[in-house]
Amino acid sequence: MVLDAERWLELRRFRALRDAGLSISEIARETGLHRRTVRKYLNAELGQTPQRAARPRRPLAVDAFAHVIDAWLRAELLLKGTVIHERLVEQYGFAGNYQRVKLYLQEARPRIAAELGIAPDQLAGLHRRFEVVPGAQAQVDWGDEGGILAHVGVAKVYSFHMVLSYSRDPFCCFTTSQDLAAFWGCHRRAFAHFGGVPGSIVYDRTKTVVRRHVAPGLAVPLHPEAVGFAGHYDFDIDVLAAYRPTGKGRVERQVTIVRDHVLAGRGFASIEQMDAAFLAWVPDRRSRTHRTHGEVIGVRAARDHAALRPIPNRPYVVTDRHLRHVGKDCLVAYAGNLYSVPARRVRHRQLVEIRASAATITIHATTPAAGEDTLLASHPRAVGRGARVVDETHWDGLPDGHTRAVTTGDTLPQPRLRDRPGGSPLQALLTRAAAAQVTVAARPLSVYDQIAGTSPFTPARTNHLKDVSK
Structure with missing residues (x-):
C-alpha cells in the first residue's frame, strides 16, 4: 500500500511523538491511522516510501482454458459468465466452479477491451442494488412471445409480468393486445393472484402509464387512466428514468425465466392453455431457494402477501376510448377487426365512440337522439385480427337480395x-x-x-x- 504525500508528511510531523515515548497505538489514535501502518512507516527510513511486495498469483483451474475464454470475449465482449461456464463444462469438460470463471473475467474483460480499443466507461454498466420491505414494491414488464399461436390464427401473443420485489414471487398472464384496457386488466388479475396490492409499482415509460415523454430531469406526466387506477387501488406509480432497465431487473429476469421454464419446447392451442401452464409451474418456482436473498421464495412470499394492501370490493375497469366512422356496411373498424352497429340508428360516415375493455367492445353515439341511450352496440372482443363480429339484427331493414333471380332463357320463369x-x-x-x-x-x-x-x-x-x- 502506497500512502499519498499528505499522509506521509503527516506521519513525519508526528514522528516526534515517537521520540517522546508514545506508543504505536497512541500515535495511531492521534493520527487517525491504523497502528500497523504507523509501525511500518516509522520503522522505514525517512525519504523512502515502503512498497508492499506483490504476492505471486496461485495458478487456477481456469488458467488452462484462458485462451478459449479470451477468444470468446474477442467475439462477444459482454458474453455472460454463466454462459462461458456452461460452455466450458459441456465442450471442454471443465471441472471448476462458476466463481473461478467469474474471477478470471474480472481481469480478462478490461484487457480484451483494451485490445479491441473499447473505452472502459463502455463496460461500466454499474448500478446500486436495493432491497425493500415486504409488500412495499412490485415491478411490471411486457414480454413479446411472437407467433406462438399462429397455427390457430392468433398472429401475436404478449406476456404480462408482475413480480413482488421482496420475495420475487411471480405472476404472468398472456394477452393478444398491449392496449390500455388489456394492460390494467392484467393488473387486476395480478392483484387477485397475490391476494393484495403492493405499496408501489415500478414501470418503464410505456404509453399506457406516461402521457408523453419529457426531457431528463423533468416531472413525467402520467396518463389519466393510470392516475385513476392507482388512486382506486391505493398504490404509487414509480416511473424509471429513461434507459435504465436495471431499475426493474427483478421482472426483467422473470420474463426470461417464464419463457424458458413454461413456454420453451411446448405447444399450445389457446391463451387459456398458456395461462394454465404458468399457474401449474408456480408451486415449483415457489419451492426453490432464490440465489440473491438466499431464502425459499414461497416462505418469503408468505410475508410479502401478508403485508399487501387489501383489494377494493368494486373493481376499476379501464376502457380505451377511440373515435371511428361507420362504414356503408354498418361496420366499425377497431384494432384490425370489424363490429356491427344498428342500421336504423346510424348513417354512413357517422362518428361514433368505441370503448374497448379487455373483454368487450361497446359502441356509443357521440350525439344521441332525444330520449335515446348513447349505447349503440355491445360485442365480445375479438381475438387477433381480421375478424367480423356481427349481430344479424343490426341489418334489419336493409336489402338482403332475396328478390334477385337469373335464368338461361331456355324455360319461362314460373309465375308466383x-x-x-x-x-x-x-x-x-x-x-x-x-x-x-x-x-x-x-x-x-x-x-x-x-x-x-x-x-x-x-x-x-x-x-x-x-x-x-x-
Missing part, C-alpha cells in the same frame, strides 16, 4: 302464386308473367281494311306509285 290465373283482371294485365298466358285471336289484315273503309293494299298500286315518282 299471386300472379297465376284467378287473380284480379287488373293484376293479370299489369303482371308480365300473367299477361303472357292470355290467348290472343289472329285475324287477317283485310278485316281491319273493311273496318277502316280503305281499299286493300296491292302490289300494282305500289308499282304505279314508283313510276310517278320517277
